[in-house]
Amino acid sequence: MSVYAYAVGGALVLIGGVGIARSRNLVHAVGCLFISQSGTYVFLLAVGYQKGGSAPVFGSTTPPSTQVADPVVQSLTLTDVVVSATVTALLLALAIQIDKTHGTVDPDELTSLEG
Amino acid sequence: MSRTLRWWVLGAGLAGVGLAFLLAVVDLPSFGSVLHPSRDLAVPAAVQHGTANVVASVTFDQRGLDTLVEETILFGSVVAVAALLRPAEDERLQRERGSRPPLEATRLFGYLLLPLTLVVGLDLVAHGHVTPGGGFQGGIMLATGLHLLYVAGRYRSLEELRPLPLFETAEAVGTAAFVAMGFAGLAVAGSFLANFLPFGAFGQLLSAGTVPLLNVAVGIAVGSGGVVLLAQFFRQVFLVTEDADEHVDEKGAARP
Amino acid sequence: MTVLIGIALTLVLAGGVVVVFTDDPQRQAVTLSVYGLLMTVLFLLLAAPDVALSQVVVGTAIVPLMVMLTIRKMRGNR
Numbered sequence: 001m002s003v004y005a006y007a008v009g010g011a012l013v014l015i016g017g018v019g020i021a022r023s024r025n026l027v028h029a030v031g032c033l034f035i036s037q038s039g040t041y042v043f044l045l046a047v048g049y050q051k052g053g054s055a056p057v058f059g060s061t062t063p064p065s066t067q068v069a070d071p072v073v074q075s076l077t078l079t080d081v082v083v084s085a086t087v088t089a090l091l092l093a094l095a096i097q098i099d100k101t102h103g104t105v106d107p108d109e110l111t112s113l114e115g
Numbered sequence: 116m117s118r119t120l121r122w123w124v125l126g127a128g129l130a131g132v133g134l135a136f137l138l139a140v141v142d143l144p145s146f147g148s149v150l151h152p153s154r155d156l157a158v159p160a161a162v163q164h165g166t167a168n169v170v171a172s173v174t175f176d177q178r179g180l181d182t183l184v185e186e187t188i189l190f191g192s193v194v195a196v197a198a199l200l201r202p203a204e205d206e207r208l209q210r211e212r213g214s215r216p217p218l219e220a221t222r223l224f225g226y227l228l229l230p231l232t233l234v235v236g237l238d239l240v241a242h243g244h245v246t247p248g249g250g251f252q253g254g255i256m257l258a259t260g261l262h263l264l265y266v267a268g269r270y271r272s273l274e275e276l277r278p279l280p281l282f283e284t285a286e287a288v289g290t291a292a293f294v295a296m297g298f299a300g301l302a303v304a305g306s307f308l309a310n311f312l313p314f315g316a317f318g319q320l321l322s323a324g325t326v327p328l329l330n331v332a333v334g335i336a337v338g339s340g341g342v343v344l345l346a347q348f349f350r351q352v353f354l355v356t357e358d359a360d361e362h363v364d365e366k367g368a369a370r371p
Numbered sequence: 372m373t374v375l376i377g378i379a380l381t382l383v384l385a386g387g388v389v390v391v392f393t394d395d396p397q398r399q400a401v402t403l404s405v406y407g408l409l410m411t412v413l414f415l416l417l418a419a420p421d422v423a424l425s426q427v428v429v430g431t432a433i434v435p436l437m438v439m440l441t442i443r444k445m446r447g448n449r
Contacts, residue, residue, distance in 0.1 A: 002145035010136045019391035027396040051147030056169040069418040070154040075173040079185045086192035093199040247420035348440040
């Protein structure tokens with residue numbers, strides 16, 4: 001269990017890589033890239049987890065203490081989730097333009113570097 | 116490079132990376148350990164600044180410059196998508212051709228959930244420094260909630276209630292407000308993005324200094340950016356090429 | 372609690388494999404949506420409610436919506 005969480009994060013990144021490599025459609029490749037990114041989120045949050053610790057938010061029922069999950073990795077991950085959605089949008093826009101100019105989105109047929 | 120050779124190269128790469136990753140991971144502190152040096156420094160600093168949500172304190176107060184750069188990436192991506200998907204000279208918008216109206220149950224569901232989602236989004240933005248939430252989460256929830264109009268109704272209802280120039284201006288205003296707060300911190304307290312407003316009582320709405328204001332700025336920027344982004348994709352679906360029978364592709368063959 | 376996290380991790384891994392091996396992009400949008408929901412549950416179990424909030428909106432709604440709009444545009448081009 002001590003290594004399983006980190007191993008799942010790394011495995012998701014590699015599975016996303018396999019998906020991109022065997023993909024026949026650029027939109028499918030963008031979905032596999034999403035899986036790779038989510039693998040890094042799982043890894044980051046697994047590094048920050050504390051057994052028996054709660055969320056790093058204090059209130060009237062949870063007095064401030066230091067036995068909580070790591071807030072720094074959570075801050076990194078949450079901004080990254082939103083920003084990567086817009087970068088995914090950029091990749092999909094590129095795929096739309098490629099389909100308009102070349103008529104295909106199969107990576108095996110897009111061998112030339114024309115715009 | 117043939118396809119089988121490509122698979123062998125991929126397999127060798129995956130095996131190498133996987134092995135290196137496993138060798139590195141067994142040296143990490145075990146999952147759920149008590150060894151978190153960054154947390155031991157971040158939590159007391161957040162409590163000192165009167166912020167109940169430590170993640171919001173790290174995002175906007177202790178690592179505010181990092182968040183500013185992320186917001187710039189978001190802004191740049193939205194501008195790039197708008198530039199890539201702008202209508203070409205030979206394309207024009209075609210009216211939504213005979214689509215079936217949605218089911219009555221879908222319409223009821225959408226119209227009930229629309230105000231609820233908008234209110235929850237506003238609440239997440241406003242209370243981001245006290246409860247889990249914040250500008251990023253609330254903003255993107257506002258942007259998605261607005262599109263329930265498209266799911267429950269027609270594209271035309273969404274178009275009428277979504278004046279695009281207003282949202283484009285709002286995104287720029289949100290990003291500029293973040294930078295302006297940074298310069299205000301520089302002018303008042305001597306460092307960029309310093310937390311110069313009074314910290315207030317722990318857990319109250321008016322606490323944590325500049326964090327609620329930065330939350331609102333980010334909420335406006337992310338929400339408007341999300342609406343503009345989705346609008347580009349929606350407009351592309353209804354775009355039609357003018358001279359459809361004369362369109363040729365790169366190989367010189369005419370396409371229908 | 373650790374058993375729950377182990378189950379959630381295994382479900383996320385299985386979900387990832389399903390998404391990668393779904394070849395039709397339109398079907399992949401639906402599996403991406405379910406995968407986003409599984410990730411949200413995992414993030415909640417890992418004591419990260421802030422991250423779970425942004426993941427549920429992005430992974431369940433925004434990315435599948437953009438993928439389906441892209442597919443519809445490409446189908447309209449044919």
